[in-house]
Amino acid sequence: MRRRLVTALLAGALLPAGLAGCGIPDQTEVQVDGSGPAAEAGALNGSPARPPTPTDSAEPGAFIENYLRAAAAGEREQAYSRVKDFVAPEARGRLTEKQSSEIQLTVVRLREKPEVTPPNNQGTSKVTVKVQQVGVLRADGTLAPPGANETEYVFQLRRAEPAGAALLLTDVPNDLLISDKALHEYYRSRTIYFWNSDQSRLVPDLRYLPSSVPTERRVTEVVKWLTGGPSDWLAKGVTRLPDGTRPINNATGSDGHWEVDLAMPAADDKRLARLATQLAWSLPELSGQLDLKIQNQKRLSVDLEQERTAHVAYPARAVPARFSVYDGAVRPLAIGNEPRVGVPLAPDANKNVVSAAVARADDQVLAALVVAGADGRQRLRVGSGPDPVTVFNTNSRTFGTIGRPTWLRSLDKGHPAGLVAADGKLYRFDDAAAMNQVPLAVPGPVVAVAGSLDGHRIALVSGGNLFVAAVSVDGGVISVGQPRPLVSLLTAVTAVDWVAENELVLAGNEADRPAIHQLTVDGAQEIPLKTNIGAEVTQLAAYPGGAVGGLPSLSYMYEANRAAFRNNPFDIIKREQVLDVPAGSRATNPTAPFFLY
Structure with missing residues (x-):
């Protein structure tokens, strides 16, 4: 049976919800719909809630904490737009923007409260943040080992114009930074599963998905993760899907009936059955029927709950x-x-x-x-x-x-x-x-x-x-x-x-x-x-x-x-x-x- 940890620091499990058809024609590349606001910590089903904004704090230390919590966190398509809201116009050109699929977020843990240097004659403040590098959050939802070795970051701020309570950054690191607190507040931890080397047992792989991702896109994201392969460190112990496997359309579903359309070389019955088990365990919040299609041809239908019952993730446990x-x-x-x-x-x-x-x-x-x-x-x-x-x-x-x-x-x-x-x-x-x-x-x-x-x-x-x-x-x-x-x-x-x-x-x-x-x-x-x-x-x-x-x-x-x-x-x-x-x-x-x- 799948096991979940419930602590004060980890988001809860996703609740069941219906998926709406996306209406994408056959044989199109999978598209990701527009982004939305980050979700409040613990919000069910990614209910939108307003994250901190540049005007929420007039105190430089709290402003930087809000920046690390809310600016880059969430869906990637608008990451730079959200960051620029915190940055003064004259400094925005220093940000090197990347395509959303190439964006990597540097996750840091604040070791202590930000240190604030009083404003100089030009009204500019300096804030120093001592951090521990936690990892790099990739577009596929994996948290890779840290890619940076900085133990502190220095930010410069000024008052917004016209004069008011708001602050803006005039010097900001080029890396897109988020705090581990932001990872907890605006993302949901999800576990997807890959088969082991002899394809006899499922092995968990931890990923992160923005809480704002609507229900109808979660299946698509999970399918993309499975076809993209396991986390780097896990690759030795698991089996990837056949080379060339990729989603064709966005996954669709409503009223407990889900459809996943793939391109999969040599998609025989055994491979499809194993994929169905992977999907059933990787989408534990879903129930009802799942149809697996290959090149728009339905090849397999399974009941998701029955699939999880018939093919347990781990062997039955004895009473400890x-x-x-x-x-x-x-x-x-x-x-x-x-x-x-x-x-x-x-x-x-x-x-x-x-x-x-x-x-x-x-x-x-x-x-x-x-x-x-x-x-x-x-x-x-x-x-x-x-x-x-x-x-x-x-x-x-x-x-x-x-x-x-x-x-x-x-x-x-x-x-x-x-x-x-x-x-x-x-x-x-x-x-x-x-x-x-x-x-x-x-x-x-x-x-x-x-x-x-x-x-x-x-x-x-x-x-x-x-x-x-x-x-x-x-x-x-x-x-x-x-x-x-x-x-x-x-x-x-x-x-x-x-x-x-x-x-x-x-x-x-x-x-x-x-x-x-x-x-x-x-x-x-x-x-x-x-x-x-x-x-x-x-x-x-x-x-x-x-x-x-x-x-x-x-x-x-x-x-x-x-x-x-x-x-x-x-x-x-x-x-x-x-x-x-x-x-x-x-x-x-x-x-x-x-x-x-």
């Missing part, structure tokens, strides 16, 4: 349960009324455990245990089978430090595989505990890795920085694409996991104090979840499936100072909350918490 390591063994946790299950490991293997990753795969259990020897060196112990797992293999190689493993939730049932960081390197492993190093072009040692619910995206921590990468799994052979660095307000990142479909939870330092933040998979939106923790977070585990079986949405647990903690509410996990502890066990704190699902 919490575990931790207690006195060197994996033990279940008793948290409130949450589900509790027994340890799915044979007792003989459940010894000397430092950390663990245990996952369900249909009727099988996948278990990867980091175990410590008498000399303190660590090994990886791996097994799979029915609950409880009785057969384990232990890798003969020892390491000084092994991070918490992660299983890749691939549909390749015959070749279960995972990833783990060990002594600063990334390794892939299988159920026979064979380990092979994965080459990565990242700076610094790799200390943590986490796999997404779809199994084809990973997040990793290297050199104190956060990265995401696409993963291709073929016959048990794992191939990792070029990692994409993510921008965060946290420094010295130590741990990461997936807390939702397109959301990460990460631990690091905020103003030199350990903290936990939530971050979108492209780095666009970031919110603090826990600050002033008091000690470095050494492990972090989250449940990315939302509220299931009583488990609160956005649940995560972490380890700090050799103790385990949870959110919802924030609290230490007490010794008495650990179940099935044998008599004679050493009294200690639970550590290395994780979820089993």
Whole structure:
């Protein structure tokens, strides 16, 4: 099932609405209708609302904040027109205008309030804005890594003429700048889906669409995105539509009946069926019938809701349960009324455990245990089978430090595989505990890795920085694409996991104090979840499936100072909350918490 994060910083899901026919003749290029005003944050269906204008503030600092919020944000066809409203006539010629398809918006995060220099004798003010570069918002709705390295921008302003309260810019950066706040207020985050390499599972791809885009154009935009291909960093783990696939007409629809007309080479029944599933999941707000046409000839009709039911985006999820390591063994946790299950490991293997990753795969259990020897060196112990797992293999190689493993939730049932960081390197492993190093072009040692619910995206921590990468799994052979660095307000990142479909939870330092933040998979939106923790977070585990079986949405647990903690509410996990502890066990704190699902 598709999972969505609902936070104070992210816009809500689009509501169902009818599409009106666009009346474009057959075999025309897809056209984009005129632009409209940006929508108010949280407005349903892109309801137009007036964004800030140059006359809304007579104070230079607030004027610049409004400029970064409203000038370039929204539909691209009128981006320069909106920017010029904030710019004095004598300075407008310095803007290098581009075609709307070539416009890229530089997204920045304000690190502090703008610094205002008082007006000089000519009445000109100077405003300095310190920023963090977040990324480049492209015409296809993707947020690419930052293309600039400026840490501050300087603006000059004067009073408008005739004399009045309004201000105008006399010196403005040539880049079209928007703040991350504008990205939240005037855009909707949308997820489109591409098939993985063997076309057995859908993989999410996060995009942004101006809130003002009317309902009848959303289908057209999604079709254009799918035919245009995945985000750059995701390309390694997914399959593009056949070369030459493109929309012919704008998508049309009314009264629950939608039509998409494409040019698609070798459009056989299987390809059309897979495309229909992609569209059904990429347009979750739509219901009714979808007709797929190739060169204006109807080839396939599907019921969108039935398509989503018949072809789920991810495999069915088991009810999640919490575990931790207690006195060197994996033990279940008793948290409130949450589900509790027994340890799915044979007792003989459940010894000397430092950390663990245990996952369900249909009727099988996948278990990867980091175990410590008498000399303190660590090994990886791996097994799979029915609950409880009785057969384990232990890798003969020892390491000084092994991070918490992660299983890749691939549909390749015959070749279960995972990833783990060990002594600063990334390794892939299988159920026979064979380990092979994965080459990565990242700076610094790799200390943590986490796999997404779809199994084809990973997040990793290297050199104190956060990265995401696409993963291709073929016959048990794992191939990792070029990692994409993510921008965060946290420094010295130590741990990461997936807390939702397109959301990460990460631990690091905020103003030199350990903290936990939530971050979108492209780095666009970031919110603090826990600050002033008091000690470095050494492990972090989250449940990315939302509220299931009583488990609160956005649940995560972490380890700090050799103790385990949870959110919802924030609290230490007490010794008495650990179940099935044998008599004679050493009294200690639970550590290395994780979820089993």
